[in-house]
Amino acid sequence: MAGPLGLPPQPSEQEFVSCLRNGLILCNTINKIQPGAVPKVVYNPSICTSWDIQPLPAYQHFENLRNFLVAVEELKLPSFEASDLERDTLDSGSVAKIVDCILALKSNHEWRQYAMDSLVRVLADHMFNSKENIDQYLLKSWNQGEKDPIKLFIKIMSGSLQEPQELRTSLLNIGVEFTSLQTQLENDFAQLGTQIRGASAAAHRYHQAVKENRHLYNMLQELRGNIRVFCRIRPMFHEEAKCTIDYIGSDGSLMVIDPAKPQNARKIFQFNKVFGPTATQDEVYRDTQDLIRSVMDGYNACIFAYGQTGSGKTHTMCGPSNRSNEDMGINYMALNDLFQISSIREDVKYQIRVQMVEVYNEQVRDLLILGSLTGLLILKYKSTLEIRSCSSNGGLSLPDASMHLVQSTADVLDLMKLGEKNRAFSSTAMNERSSRSHSMLTVHVHGDDISDSATRSCLHLVDLAGSERVDKSETTGDGLKEAQHVNKSLSCLGDVITALAQKNPHIPYRNSKLTQLLQNSLGGNAKILMFAHVSPEADSYGETISTLKFAQRASTVELGAAHLNKESSEVGELKEQIDGLKKALAIKEAEKATPPQKMKENVPNLDGSKQITEQNPPRPRRLSIEDPAAPKNGTVNNPDERKMLKPPISGLNRRLSSDGSMREKKRQEFNAAVSHIHSKFSEGETFKENVLCDQVEIQDSADEKASLDDENRRGIVATEAFHQCSPGTCDPSCCSQLPKMESGSQVHLHQKTSDPAAILDESVTAPDEISLVAKTQTRSSGINASRRGYHIRKSPQSTGKFIHGSQRR
């Protein structure tokens, strides 16, 4: 390592030590092992040709030796003392130290050599394996047996020295490419931004257009009228039977004839549409469909089927009992459509839930109670549901009826099957499978829109029970009771329709469960579609006319614009809060008002329904002309009240009774009609069931109107209603001028006025309602009855209508 030392081949220890004494060999050696270990080696080149001949001056010895020993210390190798080299006579211990140090230097050198070799080998292997930075030349030399790692490493390193330049060039290229890519990307982003802005503006415009479209669509519906009436005629059961349908016009007109009396004039009715016996379920539904879309837009709708027993109501609403997919009724098809619309409208998330109830014998029952009715379920099924005011209960009139979330038409089918299974049916002479209850399938639709507003609407699908003449249906016992309840509730429905048609301030919704349930819809909050069903057979002529008249009257009802039940989610939450606060307040007030021991009995009715009943006790039916608020002396001071009691007089009527001589004749006719009524009352209950299609039309006479107007001007005329009372409770002087009633009669027509010369002045067009308004003259001198005129047109069926409806009539 240090080159030739000028020592003999077998030097003595003394010779060896003296050769090391000036420190030059030691310093050079350690510098070979660790380059720079002794930064400055002192030597004299001129004299230093041979280690032993020309010794260095002492200070040089000392400095080299000291530097060497410091370097040995740093390398953590065994060391010795400088004095060990100075001694002339070396003892074995000091020589051993020097030798140990030299051997340690040797081993260190060898170890470093070995480590370097290994490192180079590993590097070379790695580079070779990865085939990177090894040019063909290197590979070739390797393959040709140049296995000296150092040489190879040096070659590699020298090769790599050229690489940074190449790398720098490629880096520059990459930088340029990157910049251009960045620019490209920025351009692309800018373009994308423009496109997104354009798309969002288009989406906004689209939503506006959809909104506008829905608005216009619903406006169109309003223009068509929020109550629409369709008539459907069932096919004849027997081809050879005589038919009452004479002509069906495509414009919705229908002409019927009485085959028993072909000489009689044909009757013409006008509806929005008439479906003949060949119309399919699909055709019928197609004209119903637009109503369903309105429900999805947030409007309430009500579709109900009306008609005599066996005329096809259940067929239209549910389909036949052994139905296939094509025969499905409106209920199924409507729900199917609701699902389809909800899947198309991606901007609104809809939730559809259904309830199904029936009104059976004036009790509301849940039809969707699951299969096996056991334990509590039986109790619940049997217990009747309470109808609540809709303002509380989140708009639910039957909060206790089970509510079912439906997500597919299959769910709907299952529920409908269950409902039909639970519904009351039985066989009558008129229909093998006759519904003995009104069924109501209510679909609640809740839509959450992307603009954070929500719609809540409901669709009532009502299959009414059929009106029936118990003599024809041959029902007795329970069946008779069912029929009576059905007839009564239909009569109440008729009253409501009449009151609505006449725009009466009081609509008698509370007279039956059916009308209570339909109150929200009929009260102008919904779009209504009525299907009037007709059996075409000749022996149903009476019922057909009655149904058609009812339907025609319904079509004259002017409902206000249906409300759009849409609100922002905030408004919804606030409403809920208000409901909660109202309930809390009601409880607090009830607690304050009620002594603690009575609290239990008077638990406040949170929905307010009871309070309403108490505040507004059901008013007597209009047959007995009611006005409990009217002053006893028979005068009505409020002109509005007078207007209310006295319906407008038609021009036709005016023309009819211009002749004063007719008045007396009319009075006689009226007396005859009332006597007829009395005799019919005495025949008892059965009669009431047999007079469904009877009618009385008592028409106003224009000349009487003229005379009344005249008297009104003079301020002496007042209007008073008839009222009804039990025999024995009325003042005989009040009714002395009326025809005497037979003993045992349940109902007593009684005029409240003290003036005996009451004149009837009211036209009644309702088949099941009669309003008799008495025009009373209160002149103290009395009145000549002949001055009053009334016109009664009485048909053979007329009298029954007079009493059709409630028992109180």
Ligand SMILES: Nc1ncnc2c1ncn2[C@@H]1O[C@H](COP(=O)(O)OP(=O)(O)OP(=O)(O)O)[C@@H](O)[C@H]1O
């Ligand atoms: N348009 C029609 N096409 C074919 N069959 C019909 C049609 N309408 C009714 N029917 C059939 O007439 C019969 C009586 O119909 P449905 O039971 O629907 O009458 P309904 O008015 O509901 O009677 P109810 O009031 O007694 O329940 C059923 O067998 C029914 O399938």
